[in-house]
Amino acid sequence: MGNGRILIVDDDPDFVAVMKVVLESERYTVAAACDREQGMDKIQADKPDLIIMDVMMSTWSDGFEMSRDLKQDPRYQDIPILMLTGVQEKAGISFKSTAGDPQWLPVNGFLDKPVEREVLLDEVRNLLSRKTRHGAGT
């Protein structure tokens, strides 16, 4: 396998399992973490090419905080982040419009769960190719 290494950070094990199946079918190498701490550990141990994360993990701001931490860290700020969530309705905010705002939601892509396989794969390919084109800094 060699299309790229993807880390999924999501506390829903079923969702992680199915994401793994979908991404591995496209020959991505997939690792998973169920919370923020585990996610940071995995990133430090083996820097991924792309991170897919959920907005809400054990607390509802985990995803926000983790993405902010990563974007402020010079070692990791070049890793594109794709945020997936089902939380949009509950918060009553449209995350899509705020995605990319460095103060609020510093992520590179944003998709709502459940996500169609083709849409997901397009976004993953897009983010990975952008990364290789631009190099560091997004």
Add this chain to the structure above:
Amino acid sequence: MRSEISCPGRLDMEPVPENIRLLKGAYWLAKLRWIAIVYVVVGTYVAHRVLGVGLNEGALYVIAGLLVVYNTAVLVLLNRLMQADHQVPCRASNKIASLYNMIVWVWFNRFTNIDPRVSGQAVKRIINLQICTDLLLLTALLHFSGGIENPLVFYFIFHMIIASILLSMRESYLQATFAVCLFGLLVLLEYKGFIGHYCLTGFVSTCLRQEKLYVLGMFFVFTTGVYLAVYMANYIAIRLKHTEYAYRQANLMLQEKDRIKDQYVLRVTHDIKGHLATIQSCLAAVVDRLAGPAGGAQEADLIHRAYRRAVKLTDFVKELLRLTQMRLTDKSEMALFSLREALDSAVAGVQLQAQEKSITLDSNIDSSVKEMLGDRLSIEEMLTNLLQNAIRYTPEKGSVSLAARNNQDDVLVEIADTGIGIPEAEQSRIFDEFYRATNARKIERDGTGLGLSIVRLIVERHHGEIEVESKEGSGTRFKIRLPKGRLS
């Protein structure tokens, strides 16, 4: 989704600030005065020239002229007041604009761009001045058109009503007193002959100013009429204010309830969607043949995951329905039943779950615990719910105990465990719908968060009380007090 047509704007019930209300009132008065001026001119002309009533025509036209000058002055005053508050430099273009505004305000009562800082006190002073001047001019008008003989005297009442609506109660009574004094003075001076009297010949057959009884009677009716009008208008105005306030409060409450309901729906749909999204994703991977060969381990795993989430979704919907049903039906089926049997049955029901985790399950029920009035199924459901929670959040080889003590009027049931406990900061929220303690979430991610809400509702339906004592890491104890026999 909220329909824009069925939901009127929230601003509809916004109270009009006092200063704006007064300002509108002041302009409204000025507008009415223009009509009154036309009325005076036309009335004088018709009465004198057409009907041949004897009155001092020239003086009345002069009064009409004075009214024009004074009304213009009022508008200029009001306008200046607005400008001062707007703090706009007085340039020619502004003058034209303000003149235009003035016309729009006066004729269409349409207020745009009002500075909310306009001083209510200043507007009030202008209204008081308007009413005083009106009363003076009306008295003069009466003097030149027959005094006591002229039925126009009852037009004083209009100003009393206007004062009651726009001004304070004290101010409206002062205006009433002013009106009574003016009229009294006019009548007295004419009666004594200190000033002339313009007899309304053609309208009345004889001059009435010297008719003592008539004059006294008229003055008495006038005085009582004026004060009664002020009293009644004040009464109505106050009642209206109260009603308006009550409606506003009710409206605010409904808005708040609507907001809570919307949030509730969002919460529920979000939880349902979470499960559905995962189920759909799992099945989509199987349908798209991404999960290895048909019948393979990976495919089976995904189907199994989808199935488990479907079960959880069903549980969630069931609990939600149960809670909603309970809330919609005010009364449950109350009957005498054996609480002892219900307690035993609940303990027996969770025995297997306890065994699977090697948890000791103790039951210590007073022999005197017997019957109570209530809904047996609900009580059993409540007990089972608490016992299941205790077992779920107690590590293996821990212990869960149930104790029931009989008091005179009630039974005290305690369910204790040696489980993970509830963080102190979160204890007050555990009965809230959908709330799940952070440490509970770590043990089981997909709990419904509805169990304890159902428990509390059942206890409340039985007029009981429930409280929780817990220490994070060492265990939780729920204490439930159930009255034995109060009919709901």
